[in-house]
Amino acid sequence: MNLTLPEKIQLLRKRMGLNQGQFGAKAFNLSEETGRTKIKNIELGKQKPTADDLVQMARALNVPESVLGQVSSTGQSEQGTSLSQGLFVDQAVLDRFHQLKDYLEMLNRAVSIDDEELIEYIAGKLSDVFTYSGQLKAINN
Known part of the structure; x- marks a missing residue:
């Protein structure tokens, strides 16, 4: 986007x-x-x-x-003549990680304005989404 x-x-x-x-x-x-x-x-x-x-x-x-x-x-x-292929994320992944879609959209916007600070921040949030999910899985097992 x-x-x-x-x-x-x-x-x-x-x-x-x-x-x-x-x-x-x-x-x-x-x-x-x-x-x-x-x-x-x-x-x-x-x-x-x-x-x-x-x-x-x-x-x-x-x-x-x-x-x-x-x-x-x-x-x-x-932005120029280069085209980006993007990243396909399966709906099952988006359903499992509820915040993922919002963070991916924000990451796209941050990349489009080349804001390194914002990109780092959002990458950290994405990491938190996956870490939290892993912690929940460990607790449930």
Whole structure:
């Protein structure tokens, strides 16, 4: 699952602890109210950011410009030409490890924005899911 550009922007903004007004003011040198309106429209997909907007937002978020990628005509962020094969997880595995699906979705999102800290955190949570299940199995035997 790839994040849309508006989803990436919102996720990164929230990780920085900025509301829409603060982020818009910081990125575009606007008042908080005007900045909030611009960011709100971008995050809702009502306004397509220009290439210059992407550069300014990346700087305000302290991320490389490549994290926001290029914007396609559908509003999706394009990561390049390489395709990923993904990972198939059988439904029986998802049924057995109830939190697995949510963590895998979060991991996909973290990888798509190349957030090493978040990837490590989620990997730890995935490990906990399997460890806890193993402990339950040992207790039941």
